Amino acid sequence: MAANRPGSTLSQIATSLGVSSATVSNALSGKGRVSAELADRIRAKAAEIGYTPSLAGRALRTGRTQVLGLVLPDIANPLFPQIAQAIENAASEAGYGVLIADSRGETARQTEAINRLLERDVDGIVVVPRLGTRIADLGCPVAVIDSPSTPGNTVSADHWQGGQLVAEHLAGLGHRDIVLIGTNARSNVQNDRIGGMKSGLSRQVRVEVLWVETIERQAGQGCPLGLEALVDRGFTAFAAVSDLQALRALTELQRAGIRVPEDVSVTGFDDLVWSTAVTPSLTTVRQDLATIAELAVQALADMIAETAPQQIPPTGRAVAVAGAGRVPMTLIARQTSAAVAASSSRRQPSERNAP
Amino acid sequence: MAANRPGSTLSQIATSLGVSSATVSNALSGKGRVSAELADRIRAKAAEIGYTPSLAGRALRTGRTQVLGLVLPDIANPLFPQIAQAIENAASEAGYGVLIADSRGETARQTEAINRLLERDVDGIVVVPRLGTRIADLGCPVAVIDSPSTPGNTVSADHWQGGQLVAEHLAGLGHRDIVLIGTNARSNVQNDRIGGMKSGLSRQVRVEVLWVETIERQAGQGCPLGLEALVDRGFTAFAAVSDLQALRALTELQRAGIRVPEDVSVTGFDDLVWSTAVTPSLTTVRQDLATIAELAVQALADMIAETAPQQIPPTGRAVAVAGAGRVPMTLIARQTSAAVAASSSRRQPSERNAP
DNA sequence: CTGAAAGCGCTTACAG
DNA sequence: CTGAAAGCGCTTACAG
Incomplete structure (x- = not known):
C-alpha cells in the first residue's frame, strides 16, 4: 500500500x-x-x-501516469510563473499533474530536463524552448510554446499582432519618432514583436531598433543604453519587447531627468508584476496565457489519446489546435497622455522625411 | 507497458x-x-x-512515488520561480520529481492544491504557506518554508538577520532618518525583516514604518506612497521589505525629481530579477535559496525514511535540519554612495532627539 | 549466491 | 449485468 x-x-x-x-x-x-x-x-x-x-496502480495497468512535464527555459524570465500557473491550472482541469523541470538557462540542461521527465513516464511534455533549440522527436507527445514563426510551434501568443497593438497605440498618441528595444536578435518571439511594431507604423514614422545585447557586448552587462542621447535626437517613445527592458528604459530616463510620460512614452510586453508597481505604470501587452495553456494541454491530451495503447475508433475529431495556435494579445494602455499628442501638429512628417 | x-x-x-x-x-x-x-x-x-x-511499478510495490509536491502561495510573488527552481534542483539531486500546485492567492485553494498532491501519492510536500495559514497534519511529511518566527516552520532564511544587514549598511552610509516600507503587517517574514532592521539601528536613528496596505486602503490600489513628503521631512533612506516595493519607491522618488542615490538611498529584499536592470541598481539582500531548498528536501527525505513501511533500524541519526532552519542572508550593496555620508557630520543626533 | 512466488492496486478482455 | 483471471513492472521475504 x-x-x-x-x-x-x-x-x-x-x-x-x-x-x-x-x-x-x-x-x-x-x-x-x-x-x-x-x-x-x-x-x-x-x-x-x-x-x-491509486494512480500508481492505474498507471502500471494503463501505461498512463496522468502527469505532464513542463520544461521551462530560463528561470530568469519573469514570465515563467505565469506560464507555470496557467499550465498547472489547465492541466489539473484536464486531470493531469504537472512535473516541472527547469533548464536553468543552459541548452544542455534542457535535454537533461526532458530526459528526467521521460524517465518518470510523463504522458506528454509542454516545452517552452530555449532560444534556437529545436525539440527532437521524443517518442512522447510534445507541445511547444514559442512563437507562431517558429517551426514546430504548437501554440503561442500572436506576438506580431501584439506588436501592432503597441504601434497603433503609440501612433495614436502622436508619436512620430520611436525607438524599439530588443535584447536578442535571434529570438523569434522578439523578432515577431519588433516586426509587428514596425508593420503597424506608417512609413512617415522614424523607427530605430536598439539591440541591448549589442550595446552590452561593447559596454558591459547592465550598462546604460544611452537613451538620453536618443531623446536629444528627437525620439519620443521607447517600445521594448519586454517589461524588463521597459523598466530599464523607464528608470534610465527618469534618472536622466526625463519625464515619463510627459516627455516620452515607454511601453513593454507581458504585463509582468511590476508594470503597475512603478510610477508611471507601464503600458504593455498581455498574453492570454490561460487560453494558450488550455490549447497546449488540449493538444497533448489529443495526441495522448491518439497514441492510445488500444486504438480509439476514428471518430473524425481533428486535433483542436490545428491552425489555432496563434492566440491574440491585448493592449493594456496605462500611459495615455503624451506631450507629443498636443504638439504633434507642428511636426509634419514632411519636415522629417523630406530628403 | x-x-x-x-x-x-x-x-x-x-x-x-x-x-x-x-x-x-x-x-x-x-x-x-x-x-x-x-x-x-x-x-x-x-x-x-x-x-x-518503471517508477510506476516500483511505486506500486514500495508505496513510494519518488515525487514531492510543491505548494506555492501566490504566483504574484516574483520570488516564486527562484524557489521553484531551487526546490526542483535539490529534489532532482535527491532522486525526486517535483509536482507543482499553486494556491493562486486564495487560502481555500491551498487546501485544494494540497489535496490534489495527496491524491497523487506524493512522498512529501514542500509548502510555502499563505499568510496566516497553519498547515495541518496531512499524514504525509511536510516541510514548511516561511520564517523562523512562524510556528511549524521547517527552514527559511534568517529574515531578521537580513534586516540587520540592511540596517548596518544604511547606518554605515551615514543615514540617520530611515523609512521602512512594508506591505502587510500580518506577515511574519515582513515583521522579521522590519524587526531586524529596527534592531540593527541605534536609538539615535529616526525610524518610521510605512505600511502600504494601510495607505492603499485609504487611497486605493497602486496609489502614490507620498514619499516626497517624507523626503521633505528629512528622511534620506527608504528600506523596503521587498524589491517590488523598493522598485515602487525608486520610481516614485525619481518621478518626483529626487535623485537616487545622491539624495536618498533605496533598498529592497530578495535580489529579484529587476534589481540590476533598473537605474540605479537596487541594494538588496539575497536568500540562500539553494541551501534552504536542500535543507527542506533533506528534511522530507529524513521524514520519509522514518515513516518507512517497514521500520528502519534506529541508527540514531537525527533529522539533519533540527535547529538549523535559519539560513543566513547576504547583503548585495549596489548603491554605495550617499550624499548623507558627506554631510552627516552636521546632523547631530542630539539635534533631533532632544525633547 | 540465486530463484520462485507473492503481491502492491488497478483495468481489461473474456466468460457466464 | 456481473465475476474470475490475468497482468502491468517491480521488490521483498523466504527457500534452496
Whole structure:
C-alpha cells in the first residue's frame, strides 16, 4: 500500500459490498455495464470511505501516469510563473499533474530536463524552448510554446499582432519618432514583436531598433543604453519587447531627468508584476496565457489519446489546435497622455522625411 | 507497458541473461547479495539496452512515488520561480520529481492544491504557506518554508538577520532618518525583516514604518506612497521589505525629481530579477535559496525514511535540519554612495532627539 | 549466491 | 449485468 494514503482500495469496497473489484472499477469509471442500482451503492460506499484511486496502480495497468512535464527555459524570465500557473491550472482541469523541470538557462540542461521527465513516464511534455533549440522527436507527445514563426510551434501568443497593438497605440498618441528595444536578435518571439511594431507604423514614422545585447557586448552587462542621447535626437517613445527592458528604459530616463510620460512614452510586453508597481505604470501587452495553456494541454491530451495503447475508433475529431495556435494579445494602455499628442501638429512628417 | 518508454523491463534483462528478475533487481539496486561478476554483466546489459526502471511499478510495490509536491502561495510573488527552481534542483539531486500546485492567492485553494498532491501519492510536500495559514497534519511529511518566527516552520532564511544587514549598511552610509516600507503587517517574514532592521539601528536613528496596505486602503490600489513628503521631512533612506516595493519607491522618488542615490538611498529584499536592470541598481539582500531548498528536501527525505513501511533500524541519526532552519542572508550593496555620508557630520543626533 | 512466488492496486478482455 | 483471471513492472521475504 502506498504510504500516505488512507488504506482504501477497490477491493475493500468490493468485499464490503460483496461484489467483485472488477465491478467496482466499472461502476466507478462508468465504463462497463453495471446496473444503475449497484453502481449507486458502489459510488455511495466509495464516497463514504473516501476512496481515491491509486494512480500508481492505474498507471502500471494503463501505461498512463496522468502527469505532464513542463520544461521551462530560463528561470530568469519573469514570465515563467505565469506560464507555470496557467499550465498547472489547465492541466489539473484536464486531470493531469504537472512535473516541472527547469533548464536553468543552459541548452544542455534542457535535454537533461526532458530526459528526467521521460524517465518518470510523463504522458506528454509542454516545452517552452530555449532560444534556437529545436525539440527532437521524443517518442512522447510534445507541445511547444514559442512563437507562431517558429517551426514546430504548437501554440503561442500572436506576438506580431501584439506588436501592432503597441504601434497603433503609440501612433495614436502622436508619436512620430520611436525607438524599439530588443535584447536578442535571434529570438523569434522578439523578432515577431519588433516586426509587428514596425508593420503597424506608417512609413512617415522614424523607427530605430536598439539591440541591448549589442550595446552590452561593447559596454558591459547592465550598462546604460544611452537613451538620453536618443531623446536629444528627437525620439519620443521607447517600445521594448519586454517589461524588463521597459523598466530599464523607464528608470534610465527618469534618472536622466526625463519625464515619463510627459516627455516620452515607454511601453513593454507581458504585463509582468511590476508594470503597475512603478510610477508611471507601464503600458504593455498581455498574453492570454490561460487560453494558450488550455490549447497546449488540449493538444497533448489529443495526441495522448491518439497514441492510445488500444486504438480509439476514428471518430473524425481533428486535433483542436490545428491552425489555432496563434492566440491574440491585448493592449493594456496605462500611459495615455503624451506631450507629443498636443504638439504633434507642428511636426509634419514632411519636415522629417523630406530628403 | 507504459506508453512512452522503450520497452525494456527487468524481466527482459533477466531472460536475455538467463537469470531471474529478482537477481536483476538485486544487482541493479545493490541490495541483495549478487556475485560481483554477475552484477557486472547485469549492469552492462542494462546500460546496453538503456534500461530505466518503471517508477510506476516500483511505486506500486514500495508505496513510494519518488515525487514531492510543491505548494506555492501566490504566483504574484516574483520570488516564486527562484524557489521553484531551487526546490526542483535539490529534489532532482535527491532522486525526486517535483509536482507543482499553486494556491493562486486564495487560502481555500491551498487546501485544494494540497489535496490534489495527496491524491497523487506524493512522498512529501514542500509548502510555502499563505499568510496566516497553519498547515495541518496531512499524514504525509511536510516541510514548511516561511520564517523562523512562524510556528511549524521547517527552514527559511534568517529574515531578521537580513534586516540587520540592511540596517548596518544604511547606518554605515551615514543615514540617520530611515523609512521602512512594508506591505502587510500580518506577515511574519515582513515583521522579521522590519524587526531586524529596527534592531540593527541605534536609538539615535529616526525610524518610521510605512505600511502600504494601510495607505492603499485609504487611497486605493497602486496609489502614490507620498514619499516626497517624507523626503521633505528629512528622511534620506527608504528600506523596503521587498524589491517590488523598493522598485515602487525608486520610481516614485525619481518621478518626483529626487535623485537616487545622491539624495536618498533605496533598498529592497530578495535580489529579484529587476534589481540590476533598473537605474540605479537596487541594494538588496539575497536568500540562500539553494541551501534552504536542500535543507527542506533533506528534511522530507529524513521524514520519509522514518515513516518507512517497514521500520528502519534506529541508527540514531537525527533529522539533519533540527535547529538549523535559519539560513543566513547576504547583503548585495549596489548603491554605495550617499550624499548623507558627506554631510552627516552636521546632523547631530542630539539635534533631533532632544525633547 | 540465486530463484520462485507473492503481491502492491488497478483495468481489461473474456466468460457466464 | 456481473465475476474470475490475468497482468502491468517491480521488490521483498523466504527457500534452496
